[in-house]
Amino acid sequence: MPRVIKHPEIRREDILDHAQALFLTQGYDRASLNDVIASAGISKGAFYHYFPSKxxxxxxxxxxxxxxxxxxxxxxxxxxxxxxxxxxxxxxxxxxxxxxxxxxxxxxxxxxxxxxxxxxxxxxxxxxxxxxxxxxxxxxxxxxxxxxxxxxxxxxxxxxxxxxxxxxxxxxxxxxxxxxxxxxxxxxxxxxxxxxxxxxxxxxxxxxxxxxxxxxxxxxxxxxxxxxxxxxxxxx
Amino acid sequence: MPRVIKHPEIRREDILDHAQALFLTQGYDRASLNDVIASAGISKGAFYHYFPSKxxxxxxxxxxxxxxxxxxxxxxxxxxxxxxxxxxxxxxxxxxxxxxxxxxxxxxxxxxxxxxxxxxxxxxxxxxxxxxxxxxxxxxxxxxxxxxxxxxxxxxxxxxxxxxxxxxxxxxxxxxxxxxxxxxxxxxxxxxxxxxxxxxxxxxxxxxxxxxxxxxxxxxxxxxxxxxxxxxxxxx
Structure with a gap:
């Protein structure tokens, strides 16, 4: 699968959208960071570039x-x-x-x-x-x-x-x-x-x-x- | 040295007096729990019986x-x-x-x-x-x-x-x-x-x-x- 290049601001909003959807369905406490990362389809390193923590x-x-x-x-x-x-x-x-x-x-x-x-x-x-x-x-x-x-x-x-x-x-x-x-x-x-x-x-x-x-x-x-x-x- | 038996409430106040004196001279952040315990002349176990933490x-x-x-x-x-x-x-x-x-x-x-x-x-x-x-x-x-x-x-x-x-x-x-x-x-x-x-x-x-x-x-x-x-x- 070719890597999708997104503008950093768009990428950041995109991660937030995935996090929000997950938190809404599973609850913040139950959803893990790995769930968010998997759902957003990015690497751990890319995630931590935008957000240091849950x-x-x-x-x-x-x-x-x-x-x-x-x-x-x-x-x-x-x-x-x-x-x-x-x-x-x-x-x-x-x-x-x-x-x-x-x-x-x-x-x-x-x-x-x-x-x-x-x-x-x-x-x-x-x-x-x-x-x-x-x-x-x-x-x-x-x-x-x-x-x-x-x-x-x-x-x-x-x-x-x-x-x-x-x-x-x-x-x-x-x-x-x-x-x-x-x-x-x-x-x-x-x-x-x-x-x-x-x-x-x-x-x-x-x-x-x-x-x-x-x-x-x-x-x-x-x-x-x-x-x-x-x-x-x-x-x- | 004979062990001094004190009433629990007096012992507790006594520990607080020593803690207060230490915190006043060294500051709360600098004084360690071990300093307090040594100053009060009690065992670690006795201390933790009264206070779970600093x-x-x-x-x-x-x-x-x-x-x-x-x-x-x-x-x-x-x-x-x-x-x-x-x-x-x-x-x-x-x-x-x-x-x-x-x-x-x-x-x-x-x-x-x-x-x-x-x-x-x-x-x-x-x-x-x-x-x-x-x-x-x-x-x-x-x-x-x-x-x-x-x-x-x-x-x-x-x-x-x-x-x-x-x-x-x-x-x-x-x-x-x-x-x-x-x-x-x-x-x-x-x-x-x-x-x-x-x-x-x-x-x-x-x-x-x-x-x-x-x-x-x-x-x-x-x-x-x-x-x-x-x-x-x-x-x-």
Whole structure:
């Protein structure tokens, strides 16, 4: 069989596609690096040229997910019909929409991040997601400060708090996954739904807005994302 | 030499004292488990009966620090002359005072937690500290909600946000330590001081208080804690 010469960037994406397909059908933990290498039809040496480890594959997949989600929300930033609060709410709501749509896939790929032994990986992947999403948030908050809608002296700091709200739920999710039963998941959903309501009001107040201005999750959002995990699991 | 029989709890505290003394003079990373065992004058087997690893020693020391700090703030909770806001501010200010007083020791013992490879340890130690400090915070916030001073439906959630504020500074501190220079530390101090001002106003607003009600750090607090690290380093 003649060796196929591909452009490095195409080759890299190609490996990621094969890895993603394998992780989706077998789960990240069960699929081995050798499976990925065999499926991509490349040599071990070629694989390691692109990715030093299985974790690096997962990080690259997370990065690709984040970039796709960013592209989807970009239009909100440029919509002239939205005021700063409308823009912030659209940004958050489109992120949620993307999260619901990709939830089953995301669980199959990234559930492993919530295992205790993968905390460092979770942190690293979140830092990267943070680094790409945060500037959008800062931009929108800053616009709101400039036109007097939002009242804060530190848009970057507020954006960090918003990102931190997401990180803070790690332990609740990790516990539900470690427990593994439907009842454990129900407990987590209840805790997270209450937490979302708190974060909404917290963010309203941090930005000097009336309670009820910002939507971090509509009813059913948490349940849709969390129960997608079991569906992802049963589909395998 | 006759073998000294000690009560297990005393023996355990004794090992911790020797470990702490060694870590303070040599630093946690440089002191070996064998040094600790030799200093405590016990057998390896006896040591491992109490602590499975060097990390477990550090966790136990952190736990001892946390318990001492808790004992110091306990009086605030029972002070009948304080209203809920005064109580919350006293709780936070006494925690800061304890932190300043023990800063040089704490750096010598726990700086290693901020190294990237010790993120799991950092998380574990913080979960434990969180578990002991958080109930006090919840109690004080709940008192304030009951008498109408604070306005929130979720005292546990607000306490979590306060603890999260502390965790959120991990990456800034870790970066300063990785950099290592005085200039890196100055950058971190500036970021952290701004962050403390944001967290103060954020917490005011989350609790429905006027801006400027809650003190998370007075001027000079961050600098005192952060520069104690260099002093600890130079003393060795």
């Amino acid at each position: 974790e690096a594959l997962l990080e690259a997949l997370a990065d690709r997910f984040a970039r796709q989600a960013l592209a989807a929300v970009q239009s909100v930033l440029d919509d002239p019909d939205l005021d700063p609060l409308g823009r912030l709410n659209s940004l958050l709501s489109q992120s949620r929409q993307a999260k619901i749509e990709t939830a089953a896939e995301a669980w199959a790929l990234f559930e492993t991040m919530f295992r205790p032994e993968n905390l460092v990986l979770f942190h690293r992947i979140n830092l990267a997601a943070h680094a790409s999403f945060s500037p959008l948030l800062v931009k929108v908050i800053r616009q709101g400060v400039e036109d007097g809608t939002f009242r804060t002296f530190d848009p970057e700091g507020v954006a960090d708090i918003v990102m931190q709200f997401g990180l803070a739920t790690h332990d609740v999710v990790a516990k539900a996954i470690a427990g593994g039963s439907d009842a454990d998941m129900e407990v987590a959903i209840e805790v997270l739904e209450k937490r979302v309501r708190l974060y909404e009001i917290a963010l309203d107040r941090i930005l000097g807005l009336p309670d009820g201005s910002i939507r971090i999750g509509e009813p059913g959002y948490i349940r849709a994302v969390m129960t997608a995990r079991r569906k992802a699991d049963k589909a395998r | 990390e477990a020693l550090l966790e136990a020391l952190a736990d001892r620090f946390a318990r001492q700090a808790l004992a110091a703030v306990q009086s605030v909770l029972d002070d009948p002359d304080l209203d809920p806001l005064g109580r919350l501010n006293s709780l936070l200010s006494q925690s800061r005072q304890a932190k300043i007083e023990t800063a040089a020791e704490a750096w010598a013992l726990f700086e290693t937690m901020f190294r990237p490879e010790n993120l799991v340890l950092f998380h574990r130690i913080n979960l434990a500290a969180h578990a002991s400090f958080s109930p006090l915070l919840v109690k004080v916030i709940r008192q304030g909600v009951e008498d109408g001073t604070f306005r929130t439906f979720d005292p546990e959630g607000v306490a979590d946000i306060v603890m999260q504020f502390g965790l959120a500074t991990h990456d800034v501190v870790a970066k300063a330590i990785a950099g290592g220079s005085d200039a890196d530390m100055e950058v971190a101090i500036e970021v952290l001081e701004k962050r403390v001002r944001l967290y103060e106003i954020a917490l005011d607003r989350i609790l429905g208080l006027p801006d400027g009600s809650i003190r998370i750090g007075e001027p000079g607090y961050i600098r005192a804690v952060m520069t104690a690290r260099r002093k600890a380093d130079k003393a060795r």
